[in-house]
Amino acid sequence: MKVFTVAQGTTSLEGLKASERERPSPGAGQVLVRMRAASLNFRDLAIVAGKYFRGPVERDTIPLSDGAGEVAAVGTGVTEFAKGDRVVAAFTQGHPPLALGFPLDGTLTEYAVFPADGLLRIPAHMSFEEAATLPCAGVTVWNALMHGPKSLRPGETVLTLGTGGVSIFALQIGKITGARVIITSSSDAKLERARAMGADHCINYKTTPNWEEKVLELTDGQGADHVIDTGGVGTLPKSYLAVGPGGTVSVIGVMTRPDGDLSPYPLMAKFAMVRGIFVGAREHFDGLMKAIVVNKLHPVVDRTFPFDAAPEAYKYMKSAQHFGKIVITI
Numbered sequence: 001m002k003v004f005t006v007a008q009g010t011t012s013l014e015g016l017k018a019s020e021r022e023r024p025s026p027g028a029g030q031v032l033v034r035m036r037a038a039s040l041n042f043r044d045l046a047i048v049a050g051k052y053f054r055g056p057v058e059r060d061t062i063p064l065s066d067g068a069g070e071v072a073a074v075g076t077g078v079t080e081f082a083k084g085d086r087v088v089a090a091f092t093q094g095h096p097p098l099a100l101g102f103p104l105d106g107t108l109t110e111y112a113v114f115p116a117d118g119l120l121r122i123p124a125h126m127s128f129e130e131a132a133t134l135p136c137a138g139v140t141v142w143n144a145l146m147h148g149p150k151s152l153r154p155g156e157t158v159l160t161l162g163t164g165g166v167s168i169f170a171l172q173i174g175k176i177t178g179a180r181v182i183i184t185s186s187s188d189a190k191l192e193r194a195r196a197m198g199a200d201h202c203i204n205y206k207t208t209p210n211w212e213e214k215v216l217e218l219t220d221g222q223g224a225d226h227v228i229d230t231g232g233v234g235t236l237p238k239s240y241l242a243v244g245p246g247g248t249v250s251v252i253g254v255m256t257r258p259d260g261d262l263s264p265y266p267l268m269a270k271f272a273m274v275r276g277i278f279v280g281a282r283e284h285f286d287g288l289m290k291a292i293v294v295n296k297l298h299p300v301v302d303r304t305f306p307f308d309a310a311p312e313a314y315k316y317m318k319s320a321q322h323f324g325k326i327v328i329t330i
């Protein structure tokens with residue numbers, strides 16, 4: 001079968017190579033999936049650059065954590081799925097849970113085997129491409145907004161940074177939950193797209209570098225109830241100022257370098273919280289799916305690339321031109 005692999009020790013996109021591997025067969029409790037689509041996340045750029053957590057991959061690894069396809073065969077004991085079922089894989093698999101694409105082999109492959117409890121059914125209204133966007137970015141946002149000490153309520157304010165995969169899910173989930181959504185971007189054109197999707201307020205963080213002040217102004221000095229901080233240490237100081245009383249700053253992103261005063265003291269008098277997020281568990285994905293089905297939500301797929309053009313998809317992601325998710329069809 002055709003796969004892509006990230007070569008052991010690689011520190012650049014040169015290490016992403018088309019390759020051949022033997023098609024796996026499902027063991028007891030396992031499901032063989034003919035993959036149809038995979039989506040990219042920011043972490044996939046870090047993995048191929050050798051900069052993800054423990055450094056370069058330690059063996060040739062099939063990349064990408066997110067993928068969807070159809071069941072090709074099931075192993076003994078599997079009753080939940082049958083040949084032809086449309087499924088999407090969870091970000092982590094097994095017990096203890098480990099992430100696809102690093103350290104486990106991922107989804108940029110024609111066939112993959114998963115434990116049956118690592119798969120979810122794809123809602124009927126969704127394509128493979130759309131379903132493949134959910135496991136990392138979608139579940140991260142659902143976990144951040146719905147599973148903290150204070151889950152999002154209708155009428156509350158969500159602030160989300162940028163217009164990449166995570167942030168556009170925050171916009172969509174915020175809107176189906178009845179929240180007011182404030183979104184930032186470096187691009188007015190992208191902000192227009194966000195506005196057309198229902199964003200209540202749009203702030204260009206390049207032309208309004210003190211965007212936290214604008215957030216306070218737009219919320220009558222109150223601040224946001226939930227901040228989806230996709231930026232990281234460079235944006236957290238402003239997120240601490242933009243969050244409102246009793247609000248939550250979800251620490252999600254790792255894209256920026258330290259900038260400004262990193263002290264969390266602005267949170268003290270507001271009784272505000274900082275919550276670390278690492279994607280989410282199977283139960284979070286199940287909850288997201290329910291909300292998706294009821295609301296007939298369609299994730300935003302910015303662009304799809306054919307399998308053989310996978311390196312082009314990585315380059316496109318690196319260029320940060322996208323809005324929402326980038327998908328590779330398989």
Ligand SMILES: NC(=O)c1ccc[n+]([C@@H]2O[C@H](COP(=O)([O-])OP(=O)(O)OC[C@H]3O[C@@H](n4cnc5c(N)ncnc54)[C@H](OP(=O)(O)O)[C@@H]3O)[C@@H](O)[C@H]2O)c1
Pocket residue numbers: 040041042043136137140161162163164165166167184185186187190205230231234235251252253254255256277278279280317320321322324
């Ligand atoms: N902790 C977790 O569980 C978890 C899960 C998923 C993702 N993440 C992290 O979350 C971040 C976003 O991931 P993604 O997959 O959504 O990436 P992505 O699709 O590549 O989105 C990147 C976007 O972020 C925006 N951005 C870049 N620098 C920014 C800054 N200084 N301030 C505000 N926005 C900025 C840009 O939006 P504009 O073009 O609109 O300016 C850019 O297009 C990454 O750091 C990723 O590693 C973490």
